[in-house]
Amino acid sequence: MTQITQRRAGRPRKALLDRQRIGEAALELVDRYGDFTLPALARALGVQPASLYHHVDGRGGVIELLREQISDAMDPAPLDEERWDLALAGFFRSYRDVFAAHPRVVPLLTTATIRSERVIRAYDKMVIRLADAGIPAEQAMTILTVVENFVIGSALDLAAPEVMWEIPEGVDAPALAAALAAQPATAKRADEVFEQGLTRLLAMLAEEFAPRDPE
Missing domain, CATH: 1.10.10.60 (Homeodomain-like)
Known part of the structure; x- marks a missing residue:
């Protein structure tokens, strides 16, 4: 049955x-x-x-x-670093890695208003860390946007072809040709460019907003 x-x-x-x-x-x-x-x-x-x-x-x-x-x-843990520059550098490395893994999402996110509670809380923490560096609130979003644009561009650079520049025959560009020939030949070009750029950006911020001794 x-x-x-x-x-x-x-x-x-x-x-x-x-x-x-x-x-x-x-x-x-x-x-x-x-x-x-x-x-x-x-x-x-x-x-x-x-x-x-x-x-x-x-x-x-x-x-x-x-x-x-x-x-x-993304890994938010670096934002708890004691030093503000190490905090932002660590977080933006994670930021770049995630966008490098999903580069095609960039146009969708950069053309839509941010309303996500999770994202807003993360940015609130970044503004706090900028304040730790002496950066006033009225400049915080401009600076975050500058760094963010650099980081997203660096993420897309990871998806670039191995040969990014090719000067066609008959095109006269001697200065560019010399610069291309002089650049270091390394498989980690994109990583090295990112680290150098991020270090310089944060160093410029530290210099600009460092406390000044009264004259």
């Missing part, structure tokens, strides 16, 4: 959809295709597009989940 197992009534024990799963699936689509649509995201999750709206506010809400995915992958 065949035993029939009755299906339990009510909702499944585990939710079929949540914000974490939506964010992870969206990031996978962006890594692969450079963008996402809500119908494509729903297909990847095996749900109807309308189901997404129970968890996110349309495309903008998904972009905030992408921002949270990227933020969660």
